[in-house]
Structures are given as structure tokens and as C-alpha cells.
Amino acid sequence: MVAKGAEQALSPQSLTDRITVTLREHIVGGKYAPGRQLPAGKDLAQAFGVSITVIREALSRLKADGLVASRQGKGVFVANDSKARPFRLVKSNGTRRALLEIFELRMGVEVQAASLAAKRRTARDLAVMTKHLKAMQPSPKSFDQALVADLAFHRAIAEATRNPLIVSFMEFLQPHLHESIALARSNSARRPETEIAAYQEHREIFEAIKAGDQRRARTAVRRVLDGSLRRLSEGGQLQADFGSRAAEYAPRRQVRSIRAKTASNKR
Amino acid sequence: MVAKGAEQALSPQSLTDRITVTLREHIVGGKYAPGRQLPAGKDLAQAFGVSITVIREALSRLKADGLVASRQGKGVFVANDSKARPFRLVKSNGTRRALLEIFELRMGVEVQAASLAAKRRTARDLAVMTKHLKAMQPSPKSFDQALVADLAFHRAIAEATRNPLIVSFMEFLQPHLHESIALARSNSARRPETEIAAYQEHREIFEAIKAGDQRRARTAVRRVLDGSLRRLSEGGQLQADFGSRAAEYAPRRQVRSIRAKTASNKR
DNA sequence: TCTTATCAGCTTATATGATAAGTCGGGTCT
């Protein structure tokens, strides 16, 4: 059944997963000081009661995270430079609170992006923005199209900063905001006056960037996002469901097809 | 030799490293659509001409990155939910350009943090800020102490936002900014008048947050960071060296203690 | 006809042993 599939995807932390978590905790917890050498793979395997394979895979993950570094013939060492470590959004569990936190972080970056864009935008940037802005005009053919254009417009701003870091960070944030955006729009948008207001506000951002007015650009973005934030806050509850974990790997359907196939194959 | 050690740490991308990169490119490049099943480990090993061990370690890393998900008995699938993916600052190679990019990103978050802090700060937050601000007062005992207090002050602002995401993101950014901060201060700071100005500017941030004036807080932070940015831009070149890669793992000496421990543990 | 049991063939997960190669220190030989 579907329930079984979901349970399946959640519970079975593999042995490697658990060992990885444990090792990571030991390292960040300070059990092994930065620069220190870890026990040899063989010893770790014995200590945890698992095979060397599991230890190797766990260490490989930590190595990919920049937490440790191994050198052939010498050993595995705790990295004392934390610059390679990635930034994760683990707590994005769909809670409204989590969404608000992400949204606030996004606002800071987006305001900064608009500010920089106002200073560095080229004619080409402005042309791209204009294109997307047009697709956002009120009463568009499809609702989704306006949303896509909205995202593309903000992305164009990011690219106009000439700062690839800001671009990639906003790309990183976007999927986490996907639900909040959908919610905010479904809450109170769809009403023509809201649509028109949204268009006007975005237009104001564009004009400020075009004019090279950094402060005005910041204010305009802040106004737009404050509006979204308000719509997000006032709406109904969230977190109800956004697809069971099992739905993420595109299973389903096979159940039916299998059954159909067995039926037809019955010969 | 040292040169050999450095070369050693840079070039010898392990086989697993290369396969991981290749596989990642294939996936994000769209060779395998989200939800699609990857070829079996055995086939991948044959296709790349490596052993299954290497494939497994590579897949294990991608799995830890949320790029793929494996299910025993079924296979490995490309995850179609990108929310688990981490954010990395790979290009932080010490170039001045890279530092500026990080700095600009930081500025956006920090301005937002101050803005939120002005709205949500508690009396306790203000007390903490006051403490650090005092330690920043001109002509302090030690130069380093002022720098530490500076960082602590900004951290206190982040915590006053009540947004743990902002706190952890600034923590994530900080080691990457370490060099730029040191550079900016060594460039033109140390002069009494600069120190005094920095203190006054930070004081202004505090006052704005205390007064609950969001806009003033944003402006004040922007002024401080613009100042740092200017000092960073005008100074001498960077990127010369900040410790060879080999020095990052600080081996030596501890090796002995570990060895002694394992030796004694060998029952 | 329909359901159920069983089996063969896939897959990943884990374990184990072997080989290659790098590091390090001690010992030997000159």
C-alpha cells in the first residue's frame, strides 16, 4: 500500500547514515580537535561494530562535506578550516514558522540584490527584466504564467548584480520558498486588484533599477516582499500536506500497472 | 618537502572525487530526469571503468547531498525534490573578487538582521550588545579583543532577530569573511581616528535597535559595512597566501598520542 | 476464475580479503 511505501522511505536509515551522523557529532562536538588524526578505519570499524565498508562510506561523506581530509598513507584528519562546509536548510519542514524564517532571509538578499542591480545593470539586463515584466501584466492568459514571470523577474535582478554568489544563493532558496509563494498567492491573490497592485509594485522596482537609484530599489523590493509576507501570514494554516515523502520518487502508478499487467498476462 | 606536501594536497583528486563530480554533473545537467532510476551500480562501474566500491562511495556522497535516493532492492533514483541540497561556497579561493562577492551577500543579510532586531530585540539582547560594544571602545587593551567584540556584537544582532536561520547563515559566512575582515582592518584601521569612527558607527546601530527604529538600523549597518567594503577595496593585493593547503591539517605530534592510545587499547 | 505461494532474477546493503601505494621510523651498511 501507499502507507507502506511512505514508512519505507522514512524509517530505514541505513547503517552508513547512522554512523555518519555519529561521526559528525563526534567531530563537531569537539571529541576530535581540529587537525587531529582520527583512528584508523579498521579501528573505527571495530569500535562501532561495523565493517570497514560502512566506515569508508561515512568518512567519504564527511570528506565531501569538508569536515575531514584523508591522505593516503598517513590517515584521516579533522579539517580545521571550516570554509568547505556547506550550508543546509534542514529544518525546512513546511511549518509556517520555518517558511517565515526562510522568507526573512530571502528578503535581506533580495533587497541587496536590487540595490546592487541598480548600480550595475546593463541595457541587456533591463531588456530581460522588461520582457518578464510584460508577462506579469494583469489579466494574463494563465495564472501560472504570471508566477513564472515573477520568478524570472527576480532572477534577472539577481543576475544584474554581477554577483554569481547572490544568483546561486537565491536559486538555492527558491525551492524552499516554493510552498510559501504558492500559499501567499492562493490566499489573497487572484483578485484583480491585488494582481494589479503586484504588477505596479514590480514596475516600481524596475524603474528604480533602470534609474540607478539604489535606495529607491531597496524600498521597492522591501514593499513587494512585505506584501507577500503579509499575505503569507494572514492566510490559513499550512503544513497540512505537500505530498507524502513517498511521492517524491515517482512511484505509484506502478501498482496499478502491475496489477493490470498480471491480469492481462494471465494467459 | 613542503612543496611536495602542498602539491600532494591539491592535485590528487581521488578517483572517487572525480567520479562524484562527473555523476553530479550528469544529474544536474539533466542527463537523468528527476525521479528517473540510475543504472545499477554494477553497470555504472563498468561504464566508468572503476570498481563498485568507487561507485558506491560516489553515490553515497550524492545521497548525502540529497541529489539521489537509493532504495534497497529497487535501485538509485534522482531526487526530484531539491530542498535537501546544501549551499556551498566552492569558489572561495581567496581572490579579492570572491571576497567582495561574499561580502555583498553578507551585507544583505546583516542589514536585514539589524532591521528585524530593531523590531524584536529584548532587554536581554540589548544588554548583550552593550557588553560587546563596551569592549569595542577606542584604545582597548588589545587589538584582537576589539575584533572579537566586533564579531560578537554582530552575532548578538543576529540572535536578536529570533530567526535561527539568519544566525546560522551568518555563522556559515563568517569563516569565509575572516580574511577580508583581517585585511580591511589591517589596511587602514589601527589608526585611532578610524577606530573611533568604527565605534561611533556601531554605537549608532545599537541606538537604532534600542529605539526600535528599523529603517535607521538598516542605514546604520549599511554605513558600517560600506566602510569596511571601502577599506577592503582600497588596500593592497590579497590572495598572496594565507597558509598553504598542507598547513591546514596540522598533523605531527598528536599522531604519537593516538598511536599510543590505540596500542594500549589493543586488548 | 480468482487468490495465494513459491521461486528466480534483479537490485542495494554490508562484510571480507587482497593488492597497490604512500608515509614513517628504525636498522643496516658503507
Place this chain on the structure above:
DNA sequence: AGACCCGACTTATCATATAAGCTGATAAGA
């Protein structure tokens, strides 16, 4: 003393083997 070698460590990689989950087909039973 200095150059050299050798053995004991390490990680890296490879090759198999076993266990366990999944899938589909077939056989057995109602």
C-alpha cells in the same frame, strides 16, 4: 655520520560473497 633499505603502519582500490528487499512469472490451490 650519512645513504640506503626494509618493515609496519596507513588509505585507495579492487574483487567477491552473503544478506535482504523488490518484481514478475509461474505453479498450486480455492
